[in-house]
Amino acid sequence: MGAGRLYAAVAAGGFRRYATYRAATAAGVFTNTVFGLILVYTYLALWSEKPHLGGYDQAQAVTYVWLGQALLSTLAIGGGGVEDELMERIRTGDVAIDLYRPADLQLWWLAADLGRAFFQLLGRGVVPFVFGALCFPVYLPADAGTWAAFLVSVGLAMLVGFGIRYLVALSAFWLLDGTGVVQMAWLAGFFCSGMLLPLNVFPGTLGEVVRALPWSSLLQAPADLLLGRGDPVRTYLFQAGWAAALLGAGRLVQSAATRRVVVQGG
Amino acid sequence: MERLAEGVRAYRLIAAMWVRSTMAYRASFVMTTFGNFAATFLDFVAIMLMFSRVDALGGYPLPEVAFLYGLSAVSFGLADLVIGSMDRLGRRVRDGTLDTLLVRPAPVLAQVAADRFALRRLGRVTQGALVLGWSLTRVDIGWTADRLLLMPVMVVSGCGIFCAVFVAGAAFQFVAQDASEVQNAFTYGGTTLLQYPPTVFTKELLRGVTFVLPLAFVNWLPATYVLGRPYPLGLPRWVAWTPPLVAVGCCALAGLAWRAGLRSYRSTGS
16 A cells, blocks of 8 residues: 555544534534634624724624634644544553555544544534524635635645644653643633634734744634635745744654653553 | 531541541652642633734723633532542442442432542642632722622632532532543533633524533623623623522532432442
């Protein structure tokens, strides 16, 4: 079997695996919609107090909320992607079996995570977004080009998201119990990606710093493209740069881990 | 009554066991408690960032929003500390480990509630209490005896209402095992909702959380009374004193739901 076909099969497996739990998906859609509702009203209050805050008008801010709810589980912004399972396998020592496989560890998990992300986008992302678009005045671009540019950016965000979470997972080689790291990753993910508040609303230096961090590739970058506020080429370069850096770092850490760390178990 | 005492005793024993087990890894405990504190603190940072750009949200200045935030966070934090592990029930139903609890000579509700009792959740309570304390130094309240008395009543009743939500959510998981996330919409979603002024939301939503799922009794109704502000639905002022009754009613209903759920339980059998 060619390498490409192998990873495609892993990705398809990841997609099917998450598609199995229909009740969980429906529950997730419901929860995302409720949180979207709460956030939308607070943003509406914020933007009616200060129109054009962060360069968005009210409709754009509403779109931003529903986009955030759509991408939250797709990009596993707060965690909850395949890294949980990888960490558990490192802790129990099952990762030794993964290392035996004639496949690359990082690409294997990347393929599995992409499969998961595509399912979450379709299964959990679309419904809250459509609900938001039907119930609230939203800003949606009319031309297909903007939508295509947005989707490319979401694809790059998937790579950056995995890059961050793969590093988080590999920390388990040294720490064994990754609870603390996972929690920190969750915090950073929520705060620095713009899930709590769009990053262009952050004041002064804090705003400049968070906008330069990799997490801004996750939600802020695709959102700005969809809302017609970003330049696609610059956004792609920013995202691709972080994706390359993080995946490269993941590769280095992985080789260090597999060379030096003794795998758990007898 | 005897059964209640038995339940409380079982709860205390199991919770104490989990505390001892947590304390075996002190460093981990300190880190996760801090993490819990920091995680909830970021919620408030987001609100402060909003107020770095505006002076009021829905007509409420920052100290008053902090007042609502603190009350919501403390009530919810206490409920989360006491029975926050109940959202693990779905997993127990799925893998069949609930059976172990059924054969033990102690009330199942107490066992499930005390399961994995996590003292680190004090982080959330502490954070809420700090925000509440700060808001009290800044907010302009004409303190009278009844307003002062309403404060502890509000926190305890709010905790009761959130406990009822947790128990009802757990009862729902007997039916929809994988759908435990639905509960988050009402627990975490509920406390997030109550952190903001009621004036931000539409009347329909306010009616929903006042008359259907009575979350508004956790802080909105009594807190607007303490702040001397009108509640957008124009309810009579004595309603501010009804949270204890609402809490008792909610707990009774949640208890019935729990019983119905437990009776409908069929083991996975594998």
